[in-house]
Amino acid sequence: MIKYALIMLSGTFIASCSQIILKKAAEKKYPNKIAEYLNPMVMGAYLIFFGASLCSVMGYKKVPLSIGPILEATGYIWVAILGKIFLGEHISKKKGLGLLIIIAGIVIAALGVK
Amino acid sequence: MKNNLKWFVVLHIIILIFSAGSICAKTASQYEFLSLNWIIFYGILICILGFYAIAWQQVLKHLPLITTYANKAVTTLWGLVWGFAIFHEKITPLKVIGAAVVIFGVYLVVAGDEEVNAPSIDNKEAENND
Numbered sequence: 001m002i003k004y005a006l007i008m009l010s011g012t013f014i015a016s017c018s019q020i021i022l023k024k025a026a027e028k029k030y031p032n033k034i035a036e037y038l039n040p041m042v043m044g045a046y047l048i049f050f051g052a053s054l055c056s057v058m059g060y061k062k063v064p065l066s067i068g069p070i071l072e073a074t075g076y077i078w079v080a081i082l083g084k085i086f087l088g089e090h091i092s093k094k095k096g097l098g099l100l101i102i103i104a105g106i107v108i109a110a111l112g113v114k
Numbered sequence: 115m116k117n118n119l120k121w122f123v124v125l126h127i128i129i130l131i132f133s134a135g136s137i138c139a140k141t142a143s144q145y146e147f148l149s150l151n152w153i154i155f156y157g158i159l160i161c162i163l164g165f166y167a168i169a170w171q172q173v174l175k176h177l178p179l180i181t182t183y184a185n186k187a188v189t190t191l192w193g194l195v196w197g198f199a200i201f202h203e204k205i206t207p208l209k210v211i212g213a214a215v216v217i218f219g220v221y222l223v224v225a226g227d228e229e230v231n232a233p234s235i236d237n238k239e240a241e242n243n244d
Contacts, residue, residue, distance in 0.1 A: 053139070053163065057156060060136075060143035066197030066209055068136055069189045073216045076223050095226025101219030109212025114204060 001113075004062035008071050011055025014048055016078035020086050021045035070109045073102050121176040125185055128169045133192035135162035137200060180224045187220035 025041035036042070060068060077099050083089035091099075135158075142155035173182055190213040197203035 049163075050160075053156075053159060056136075057139045057142050057159070060140040064197055064203045065136055065140045065201050066194045066203045066205065068140070069133065069193035070209075070213055070216055073187070073190065073220065076220060080223070092226040092229055094229060095223050098219045098222025098224075098226055101222060102216050103219075105212045105215030105217075105219055107212070108215055109209050112206035112208025112210075112212060114206060 001062045004059045005067075005071060005110075007055050008059025008063050008068065009074055011052040011059060012072050012075045013078050014055060015052035016075050016082055018045040018048040018052065019075075019079055020082045021048070023083075023087060064113060067109060067113055070106055073106060076102055118177070121173060122181075122185075125173050125177060125182060126188075128166060128173060129186055129188060130192065131162060131169075132166045132186075133189045133196065135159050135166070136189075136193060137196050138162065140196075140201060178228075180228050183224040184217075184221045187217040190216050 021041055022045045025039065025045065028041075030036045030039065056068070056072075059071075063071065080089075080091055080095065080099055084091055138155045138159040142152050142159065145152040145155070170182070194205050194209060194213060198205050
């Protein structure tokens, strides 16, 4: 089950990467609305997101549905870390505390899997 | 106020539909990769994700970011409900406590973001007033 949980967590990380790419793409200027969506960055990000959903399906082979969305909450942690590294976004004390609490929640829920 | 309530209800309907995507993911995972049933359930999942992406943008126009993201965390509770009702999974006290702790953590994360973003908005308004 740990192997499948790791696949699911990898999917969440990949999905978080795609969010960062989308954010980067949103900061650029485009000549028209179509170019906003049909450009390599945005299309690449959605392709990556597609791959992330595949990881999710693979993970659910053994991961209980009652735990899946809790594991996917790690996305908040990845987005915060990647946002800080690639977008220079600040992590406030409150946000940092929230991220630690999310980790604690995931650990608690994981302990409840029998 | 009435309008806010309407969008709050819409928000939770969207979250409910989004959480149903995890049922499709779980169901697809029970079939052989690329079998007909796998493709059907994975296809429904992709459709739900597409619908969610569009609907979420609409809700964001009417409700604050903190409300939308903090409420989105209830998908953890829906996961417990679907797991129990459809896949006969056990709901243990630790799972429920863990889900509640995650929801509280998500609220703090989003509230922390709001705090960081709020001063920059105020500054922009002050600049505009100058």
